[in-house]
Amino acid sequence: MSITLTRYLIEQQRTQGALPAELRLLLETVARACQHIAISVNKGALGEVLGSADTENVQGEVQKKLDIIANEVLIDANEWGGHLAAMASEEMDTIHPIPHRYPQGEYLLLFDPLDGSSNIDVNVSIGTIFSVLKKPNDDPNVIEPVSEQDFLQPGAQQVAAGYCIYGPQTTLALTVGRGVVMFTLDREQGVWLLTQENVQIPADTKEFAINMSNMRHWDTPVKRYVDECLQGKEGVRGKDFNMRWIASMVADVHRILMRGGIFMYPWDKREPHKPGKLRLMYEANPMGWLVEQAGGAATNGRQRILDIAPTELHQRVSVVLGSKNEVERVTAYHLEADKTSV
Template sequence: MTHLPQWLAAETDDRNLAGAIVSMAAASAEIAAILRAAPIEGQTGLAGATNVQGEAQKALDVISNDIVLKHLRANPAISILVSEELDEAVEMSSQGTVIVATDPLDGSSNLDVNVTVGTIFSILPTHGGVLQKGEAQLAAGYVAYGPATSLVVRIKGATSVFTLAQDGQWRLNLAEAKVPAASGEFAINTARERFWDAATRNYVSENIAGETGAAGKRYNMRWVGSMVADIHRILMRGGIFLYPLDSETVGKGGRLRLLYEANPMAWLMAGAGGKSTTGRQDILTVEPTDIHQRVPVIMGSADEVQRVENWYAKA
């Protein structure tokens, strides 16, 4: 069975890029071990601080960020780290050739109820600086800490899925993930309906109408509240994830962060045949203006994303 180092050797001859992925995989394996014992250790509560976005930090947000910092500092290939949990970008190695942007622990509000959380990361070339479009990414990935610990990663070709084995090795179990073009599932927080724009409301209304509506088929709604968990489900069996711009988030530009949430997930979706958009623009073409910039995020099965884009075009 193929292990991560073998896969990397076949995917790229850039040893620094491969090393950055290995460092994130090693950090994630350590985070997975911490999460398994977190309830016993009393680490699932609040840390008593807030991050740069003004969000209350969980103890495990801080612990996970420290673990990522430790692993990346030990790798001279890393020039800069951007983290959701840190106000500013961190200078690492002056000789580094790649930048890592990460959300060390996505969905941490779910920790108290033992729901899947994750780590998301994006890797960019140092020469382009921190604020690069998503299409400039060298690689991206996420780790889902669920019943199994899954590493989903893409360099330039297909999006591949690894599982963390009991011996600590990442073993390839899906070489080419494929998101079905059509689906009967959508993921959105319907409690925010009062804030939605017309395009979002019309798309969801069509889905709820089922066979009697314009979509002509029955839909189910799924919403975990952990981006990694929702995207992993869509990657495996199709669907669409929506966190659109709405009347409450418009002042901030959206809800999810471009560099270390939207861009890496859009990169992975592209490698699996899916689509990603803000509603009006391909996420991977958005010009970043700040390391913590927020954007609307709509991604998943290509036909479903196209339907949403059609509604935005009408608007």
């Protein structure tokens, strides 16, 4: 008998004691919102959702029509349920507190409504990434206004994280701290069905994902690692590597969860004042936790991503994640370079 997302979450709540009821309801709401986004993605040109919206987000990036649609769907679906105190999105300047006309919950939701926007118009996989934190509250009897500071928690304090990938199948990957599970959307029934439990990333791999066109801008440790991969069997690694790069973090991480690999989006010399390109709160933290829960590792090249204390809502970070032994090798190269430069 197929297990639906609702049944899985209820069993986690009832038998495992690992999931509070309010968090279960929140995750179901996020999943339903992803179903709605999937419909818009699948319609493509038929739904007049392709192309640019001729606007920019807080990072100065040109927004696609689907970026805005997905953001609105997630807000509309989640603000009235009573599970949240506030939301934050990669597409919004600041946080979105729950309006006073709705009950306020104890959780904070962060999301990248549509990751991989550059792939929308060419029909390549894109996705939604989300992270759930618990609102800090020293006195449970006092409801205080939500601030950006409430969101600035290390990724290790996440209580749920996941992504939905809109590809040939629409798949939801989820963790509540008890491993990674995956659900596939049955479009005919309109339900999420459990298709994989206890997802595990192999510790070793022969695949790496990085944008090779930026090689001239990389720091020495990244160049060293990629050079070794390119040397193949004749080099120090003693094996041939394949390179994969989809330019959609959701798609690249999904491949790694399914069969292993390493994904790198490192610091480079073009914008030396920025620690990286990807967002800590909306991308690196949720993806880092999923990867760790599947037996992999995630660092910024020097330290565990989930241990980084955020200082701002749209903070950027370098990302190295995937198969544990490869991530540890890249991290060791960075630390070794730091020692020799002192």
